[in-house]
Amino acid sequence: xxxTMKMQLDGQEVSFTEGETVLEVARxxxxxxxxxxxxxRLDPYGSCRLCVVEVEGRRIPASSCTLEAEEGMVVRxxxxxxxxxxxxxxxxxxxxxxxxxxPRCRDIxxxxxxxxxxxxxxxxxxxxxxxxxxSKEDSNPFLLxxxxxxxxxxxxxxxxxxxxxxxxxxxxxxxxNKGIATAFGGPLMGSECTLCGQCxxxxxxxxxxxxxxxxxxxxxxxxxxxxxxxxxxGTGCSINLHARDGKMIGVTPALDGPVNEGALCxxxxxxxxxxxxxxxxxxxxxRKEGQLTPVSWDEALDYTAQRFKSIRAEHGPKAFYAxxxxxxxxxxxxxxxKFTRAVMNSNQVDNxxxx
Amino acid sequence: xxxSIPEIxxxxxxxxxxxNMTECHPIIALRVKKAVRKGAKLFVxxxxxxxxxxxxxxxxxxxxxxxxxxxxxxxKVIIDExxxxxxxxxxxxxxxEELKKHLESFTLxxxxxxxxxxxxxxxxxxxxxxxxxxxxxxxxxxxxxxICGVSNVQSLCNLALITGxxxxxxxxxxxxxxxxxxxxxxxxxxxxxxYPGFQDVTSAENREKFEKAWGVPLDPDKGITKITALDHAVxxxxxxxxxCGENTLVTDPDVKxxxxxxxxxxxxxxxxxxxxxxxxxxxxxxxxxxFTEVDGFFTNSDRRIQRIRKASDPPGEAxxxxxxxAEVAKRMESGVHFEYDSSREVFDELASVSPIxxxxxxxxxxxxxxxxxxxxxxxxxTPVLHEGEFINGKGKLQLLxxxxxxxxxxxxxxxxxxxxxxxxxxxxNTMTGRSExxxxxxxxxxxxxxxxxAEKLGFEDGDWARISSRRGDVTTRIAITxxxxxxxxxMSFAFPEETLTNNITNPDVxxxxxxxxxxxxxxxVERIDAPAGFSxxxxxxxxxxxxxxxxx
Ligand code: SF4
Ligand code: SF4
Ligand code: FES
Numbered sequence: 036x037x038x039t040m041k042m043q044l045d046g047q048e049v050s051f052t053e054g055e056t057v058l059e060v061a062r063x064x065x066x067x068x069x070x071x072x073x074x075x076r077l078d079p080y081g082s083c084r085l086c087v088v089e090v091e092g093r094r095i096p097a098s099s100c101t102l103e104a105e106e107g108m109v110v111r112x113x114x115x116x117x118x119x120x121x122x123x124x125x126x127x128x129x130x131x132x133x134x135x136x137x138p139r140c141r142d143i144x145x146x147x148x149x150x151x152x153x154x155x156x157x158x159x160x161x162x163x164x165x166x167x168x169x170s171k172e173d174s175n176p177f178l179l180x181x182x183x184x185x186x187x188x189x190x191x192x193x194x195x196x197x198x199x200x201x202x203x204x205x206x207x208x209x210x211x212n213k214g215i216a217t218a219f220g221g222p223l224m225g226s227e228c229t230l231c232g233q234c235x236x237x238x239x240x241x242x243x244x245x246x247x248x249x250x251x252x253x254x255x256x257x258x259x260x261x262x263x264x265x266x267x268x269g270t271g272c273s274i275n276l277h278a279r280d281g282k283m284i285g286v287t288p289a290l291d292g293p294v295n296e297g298a299l300c301x302x303x304x305x306x307x308x309x310x311x312x313x314x315x316x317x318x319x320x321x322r323k324e325g326q327l328t329p330v331s332w333d334e335a336l337d338y339t340a341q342r343f344k345s346i347r348a349e350h351g352p353k354a355f356y357a358x359x360x361x362x363x364x365x366x367x368x369x370x371x372x373k374f375t376r377a378v379m380n381s382n383q384v385d386n387x388x389x390x
Numbered sequence: 391x392x393x394s395i396p397e398i399x400x401x402x403x404x405x406x407x408x409x410n411m412t413e414c415h416p417i418i419a420l421r422v423k424k425a426v427r428k429g430a431k432l433f434v435x436x437x438x439x440x441x442x443x444x445x446x447x448x449x450x451x452x453x454x455x456x457x458x459x460x461x462x463x464x465x466k467v468i469i470d471e472x473x474x475x476x477x478x479x480x481x482x483x484x485x486x487e488e489l490k491k492h493l494e495s496f497t498l499x500x501x502x503x504x505x506x507x508x509x510x511x512x513x514x515x516x517x518x519x520x521x522x523x524x525x526x527x528x529x530x531x532x533x534x535x536x537i538c539g540v541s542n543v544q545s546l547c548n549l550a551l552i553t554g555x556x557x558x559x560x561x562x563x564x565x566x567x568x569x570x571x572x573x574x575x576x577x578x579x580x581x582x583x584x585y586p587g588f589q590d591v592t593s594a595e596n597r598e599k600f601e602k603a604w605g606v607p608l609d610p611d612k613g614i615t616k617i618t619a620l621d622h623a624v625x626x627x628x629x630x631x632x633x634c635g636e637n638t639l640v641t642d643p644d645v646k647x648x649x650x651x652x653x654x655x656x657x658x659x660x661x662x663x664x665x666x667x668x669x670x671x672x673x674x675x676x677x678x679x680x681f682t683e684v685d686g687f688f689t690n691s692d693r694r695i696q697r698i699r700k701a702s703d704p705p706g707e708a709x710x711x712x713x714x715x716a717e718v719a720k721r722m723e724s725g726v727h728f729e730y731d732s733s734r735e736v737f738d739e740l741a742s743v744s745p746i747x748x749x750x751x752x753x754x755x756x757x758x759x760x761x762x763x764x765x766x767x768x769x770x771x772t773p774v775l776h777e778g779e780f781i782n783g784k785g786k787l788q789l790l791x792x793x794x795x796x797x798x799x800x801x802x803x804x805x806x807x808x809x810x811x812x813x814x815x816x817x818x819n820t821m822t823g824r825s826e827x828x829x830x831x832x833x834x835x836x837x838x839x840x841x842x843x844a845e846k847l848g849f850e851d852g853d854w855a856r857i858s859s860r861r862g863d864v865t866t867r868i869a870i871t872x873x874x875x876x877x878x879x880x881m882s883f884a885f886p887e888e889t890l891t892n893n894i895t896n897p898d899v900x901x902x903x904x905x906x907x908x909x910x911x912x913x914x915v916e917r918i919d920a921p922a923g924f925s926x927x928x929x930x931x932x933x934x935x936x937x938x939x940x941x942x
Contacts, residue, residue, distance in 0.1 A: 200423035229416065261701035264688045264758075266681045269567030270395065270417045271690025273758065276682050281703035283682050293758050294395050294690065300416035309680070310702065315663055316677035317706020327665075327675060332707060332717070339674050340721035342657045346630045352609065356619040356628055359580035360635030360711070361572035363678065364686025364698060366736040367711025368571075368578040369586060370728075371634060374719050377604040377726040382582050382591050382613030386575035387636045 042108040057099040057110055058086055068112055069121055069151055071128065072188035073100045074237050075290060076198050076297040083188055085124050085151075088112045096120065122155040128186045128240075129157060140241065147239030148186065177230050177246055177305050184242035191234035191243055198298045203228035232304035233297075236287055245285065247305070256280050262289055265303035266362060270294055272303050283310045343379070352381035359386045392562030393526065394692040394761055394773035399424040401560040403522030405515070407435040407457070407546065409530040410810055411442050415566050418691075422528075431522070433515045435460065437808065438880065439873045448515055451875060454806050454910045455795040456505040461545035462790060463501030464516035466493040468552060473520030478554030482780065485787040489548065492789040504792060520553055524561040530568065544788040551785045557776035567691040574689035577747070577762065578740055582613030587744030603743050604726055623651035630657040634711055635678060639668040644861050645892050661714060676714045679704040685733045686710075687755060689762070692773070695750060696758035712736050795910040799877065803859060803912035805843070806878040809895060836869045838880040839915065844870045847915060854920050857881070859895070859913045865921050879915060 041050050042057075044064060051060045056079060061068045071083040081101035088099045091109035096117060099110075111117075129152050140149050189206060196202050203226050235243040256279045265272040273292025277285040286307055290297040319335030320327040330338075346354055357375045359368040368386060375384040398404070398421035411419040419442065426432050426445050434446040435457070443449040452460055468474055469490055479486050498509035505512075519525050527546050547556075547563055555561040567573050579586035589596040591612050601608050614622065616638075622628040624647070631652070639648050652658060652671045660672040669675045681688075683704040689695050712733055719728040730736050734752050741747040749764035760771035776785075799805055837857060839849065849855070853868045857879070866881070874880045895911050 198420075200420050231416070259701065261699050263682065263698045263701065264570070264690075264696045266570045266688070266698075268415055269570055269572065269691035270415050271570065271688060271692075271694055271696055271758075272417050273696070276699075276701035278682075278702045283702045294692075294694065295417045298417055298420055303417075307682075309663070310682050312664075314665070315680075315705045315708065316665060316669075316675065317708060318677060319707070320665075320672075320675040320677075322673045327670070327672070332709075335674055335676065336714075336717045336721055339659055339718050342673075343630060343718070344722060346657060350629050354627065354629040355632075356614075356616070356623075356630070357580075357632045358616050358619075358634065358636055358638065359575045359578075361569035361575045362681075363571065363635045363711050364681065364684060364733070365571055365574035365578045365689060365740070366686050366733045367634060367715065368575040368580040369736055369740045370712045370715040370719075371632070372579040372581075372586070373604065373726070373728075374715050376579075376585075376600070376608055377606050378719050378722050378724045380606070381609045382611065383619065384580055384613060385582050385616040385619070386572060386580040387569070387616075387638075 040104070040106050042104050042106065042110065044110050045112055051104045055104050057088060057090075057097075057102045057104050057108070060104050061088070061099060061110075061112060066112055068099055069125075069154070070100060071147065071151070071186065071239050072190060074190050074194065077190065077193045077237075078197060080189065080193065083124065083128075083186070085121055087117055087120055089114060089117065118155075122157050125151045125155045126157045131184060131186055131240075146241050175228075175230060177232055177301075178235055179244040179246050180242070181244075182242055184240045186240055186242075188239060190237040190239065194233045194237045195228075198296075199229070199231050199233055201227055201229055201231070204234070230301045230305070231299060232301065233288070233299060247285065258284065260287075265299065267300075267302040267306055272299055274299065274303060283307060347379060352379050353383060355379045355381065355383055357384045359384065361387045391564035391566070391692045392556060392775040393560065393564055394694070395421060395690075397560040397773065398422060398526065398528075399428065401425050401430060401524060401526040403431045403433075403518055403525040405433050405435065405519055405525065405527045405549075406442060406446075407527065407529040409442075409528055409566060410436070410438070410440045411528070411530075411566070412440070414530060414568065414810075415691075418528075418566060431518050433518065435515075437875060437878060438810075439875075447518070448511055450505070450507045450511055450515060452505040452507055454808055454878060456792070457542045458545045458790050459496065459501050459504040459792040460507060460512065461542075461549055462493055462496040462792070463498055463512055464519065465489070465545075465548050465552060466496050467498070467513055467516035468520035468549070469493065471517060471520065473517065474552040475554030479552055482554075482557075482785055483551050483787055484784040485789070486552070488789060489552075489787040519549065524558060525550075525553065525555050526561050526564060527555075528564045528566060530566045541788075541790045541793065545790050547785075548787055548790070551787055556785065557774065557778065557780075559774055562774070565691070570690065571688040573691060573693065574687060574695070577689055577744070579744075582615055585743070586740055587746045589744075600743065606724065606726055620648060620651040623654050626654065629655060630659075631655050632659040632661070633668060634661045634715075635663075637662075637666040637668050639666075639671070644895065646862060648892075661711060663708070677704075677706065677708040678714070679708045679710050683708070684710040685752075686712075687737060693761040693775075694758060695747070695755045695760055695762060695764075697752065697755050797860070797910060797912045799912045803914045804877075805913050805915055807857070807859070807895070807911045807913040808874070808878060808880055810880065810882060835866045835881060837866050837915070838869050838871045838874050840872060840874055840876045840878075841870050842876050843879070843915075844868065847917065849917060854918050856916050856918050857913050858916075859911050861895075865918065879913065 040053065041048055044061060044066060049060060049064055058068055058073065068086050070086045072080045073086065079100040081098045084098055086099045087096035089096050089111040128148055140146055192204050192206055195204050232245065235245050258277050258279050261276045263274055263276050265274050272295035273289035275287045275289050276283060286304060288295060288297050288299045318329040319332055321330045321335055321338055343355065357371050359371045372384045376382060395418055404422060404425060411422060422432065423445065432446045433448045433450065434443045435450040435452055436443065437452055437454050498512055501512055502509040527550060529546065550556045550563045556563060577587065583591055585591055585596055585600055591597065592610065597608050597610060619628055639645065639652065658672045659674045660669040661676040661678050662669050663678050663680055665675065681698050682701045685700050686698050687695055688698055710733065716728040716730055719726065738751060741750045745765055746763040749766040749769045754760060761773045764771050837855060849868050849870065851868065851870045854865065855868050856863050856865050
């Protein structure tokens with residue numbers, strides 16, 4: 036029976052279900068196991084080795100993200116030996132990601148690599164000089180690509196293939212020349228890339244980042260995340276809205292969104308400039324002598340109510356018509372039909388589904 | 391949708407009809423791609439070589455508007471080959487014998503002649519669909535934006551009914567909604583024939599219920615559709631209009647007619663985030679808050695009710711839609727309850743009058759797991775509709791005839807024009823157009839034309855053209871591509887300031903839904919010199935424009 040399976044984690048007996056990896060069990064139990072190439076949306080990959088644990092009966096430590104839990108398994112995390120391995124790994128990775136000039140950390144917020152460096156308290160001195168790969172130029176409007184900072188975790192390649200199904204980027208080369216490129220090595224905009232931006236949100240370093248977020252990190256103030264739904268199509272993908280001081284600054288996919296499971300398309304990821312657009316309407320307008328003129332709410336509301344009243348009195352309920360939005364929240368649609376039916380006394384209401 | 395989106399990935403046979411899914415519903419397309427990777431069969435029915443067709447086992451590249459002929463022929467194959475689900479047909483449908491008889495004339499040869507799809511391919515698709523253990527149909531506007539939109543949908547329903555594919559997981563008949571909350575707006579009662587929850591306004595019982603809820607007598611007659619409303623504005627029967635968040639002037643077919651309608655009104659109110667073309671015609675414009683600035687709900691394509699939440703502050707004095715409407719209502723002194731403190735209270739009232747939302751409140755829709763109907767607070771929601779039985783008893787099989795498009799190419803207007811959407815633009819672009827990045831991706835409109843037609847007309851890629859129909863003309867650039875078949879050209883309607891595509895589209899409507907025939911119009915295309923005043927961008931950006939449909 037699946038629910039009775041047990042293993043030992045750092046001396047504690049814990050239960051697990053069939054198919055769970057040791058990493059999943061550990062995270063569920065609240066045990067700290069660092070990872071880099073792992074992302075909950077992706078199949079486990081096992082390339083960074085940062086998630087190593089000791090398993091009784093095995094000579095060398097194993098990557099917990101690819102290791103399936105087994106009945107009676109005895110696992111230890113975080114021994115001195117493991118911590119030393121992990122901190123060496125972080126140091127190596129760090130050598131490709133000089134912290135003092137990471138644009139991602141500076142402008143957007145700390146990247147996973149530099150968070151780990153902090154946790155393991157390591158610097159980059161030991162491996163300095165071993166920076167791999169190149170290719171900074173990319174003319175696309177959304178994605179910052181700086182593969183100098185690539186640590187070859189291939190999370191971007193995998194998310195592009197496994198989550199987005201686009202297969203726009205692949206792995207090229209070997210060793211220090213290893214890197215990520217589009218199928219023909221060209222810019223993203225000439226490739227199969229749909230600019231969905233999901234690679235930048237899985238990238239644990241500053242190799243891929245959101246061009247729009249650049250500059251945001253240096254502004255003081257707490258960034259609040261609010262769960263919402265993308266307004267761009269009937270799919271209904273879950274997103275997190277990022278705002279500071281009441282102003283929208285960006286969007287990330289909600290990893291547990293029931294429809295999208297952490298995926299988004301280009302519109303959902305990048306289509307939010309309109310909210311902050313400076314041609315948003317900020318005041319009610321009433322036409323006066325032919326011109327739409329800003330007025331107070333009271334004036335606009337009173338005038339509207341009075342005009343509707345007199346038109347109903349003069350021409351009857353059927354002289355009025357209301358069209359609800361198919362994009363705005365449903366409470367507005369409910370109110371508009373109630374207004375039409377109960378106040379104007381007709382069923383002259385529709386939404387925009389016919390056209 | 392009769393079934394939920396996540397179920398798609400376990401569907402072993404998918405029939406995608408008139409849906410450019412990878413561009414219009416990319417995240418639904420992901421589930422389709424996943425299913426294909428798991429070994430599912432995929433058949434695409436679309437006049438254009440859309441990217442989804444590249445993944446398909448078969449692409450039925452049909453003539454515009456020939457759907458009924460095709461699907462009737464498929465139904466005939468399924469019955470002739472004895473692949474129909476006899477038990478289901480017997481227990482849950484009616485009219486099978488009549489249908490069988492009606493389909494006699496829909497031979498493969500006939501369907502091939504009308505639709506242009508090779509008969510072997512029609513047969514293969516029918517047999518795969520008929521023999522699959524579960525088969526799902528997915529469609530969008532390609533099916534409904536026709537004068538015969540209702541017949542098109544019914545011909546698909548016939549297929550699902552005779553094969554028992556309505557009322558089980560990973561199957562069904564699934565319209566994918568274009569706008570994020572078009573489902574929610576209908577659910578909430580913004581329809582001329584239904585109260586909230588699709589309760590018929592002509593039923594005395596329903597009317598009494600709402601008269602009691604709202605405390606006023608209500609109109610027993612159903613209202614007119616918005617398409618008819620525009621006609622009534624022109625002829626003077628309609629004097630006042632209130633439009634929330636819709637750029638009617640740009641979205642409706644035949645712009646001249648719409649302009650005239652709106653200009654005829656004595657009093658016109660628009661509620662929007664921006665001063666759209668439509669708002670510019672208004673007497674009063676209310677500034678609306680954006681979705682990031684309010685609490686509320688969206689109901690998506692698969693009837694899933696989800697929460698949106700306020701994250702940022704509206705600019706200036708912009709307000710939530712519900713607040714604005716309540717404030718006007720209060721000032722009408724009708725005695726009807728319009729005192730609400732929050733959107734939550736509005737939602738609770740909706741749930742109290744709509745049986746399909748009866749079991750919902752903001753707490754229950756918090757995680758977005760529930761699909762309506764949710765009749766009570768313990769109900770787990772309904773991801774699959776029609777399990778066990780249909781609401782109205784038996785599923786009626788429909789006897790449908792093929793009706794050709796209302797406008798067909800002739801000497802004067804020799805091409806079919808069809809319209810659609812391109813991935814990085816949304817509707818009339820009032821939202822995506824304000825994002826610089828999207829302007830770079832799709833800088834402007836263009837007309838897609840097949841190389842053979844281009845050659846005939848002496849066009850080079852990027853040339854300028856005037857496209858005219860019986861209603862008007864527009865100017866745009868040419869992109870030579872094999873995406874559309876010979877004789878059919880394609881445009882979107884995202885750049886109204888330069889290219890008002892609906893100047894030329896066809897306003898003829900389906901007699902039942904009054905949905906206009908956006909998908910088919912006859913047009914002429916002629917070469918012209920570069921006009922002044924258009925943006926200097928080339929029609930297509932290097933290396934991606936022409937192929938844009940295949941990767942956005
Ligand atoms: S933006 Fe999306 S499609 Fe493009 S490379 Fe990244 S994950 Fe792939
Ligand atoms: S992210 Fe894309 S697919 Fe998802 S709801 Fe938004 S527009 Fe639709
Ligand atoms: S996280 Fe396990 S090997 Fe990278």
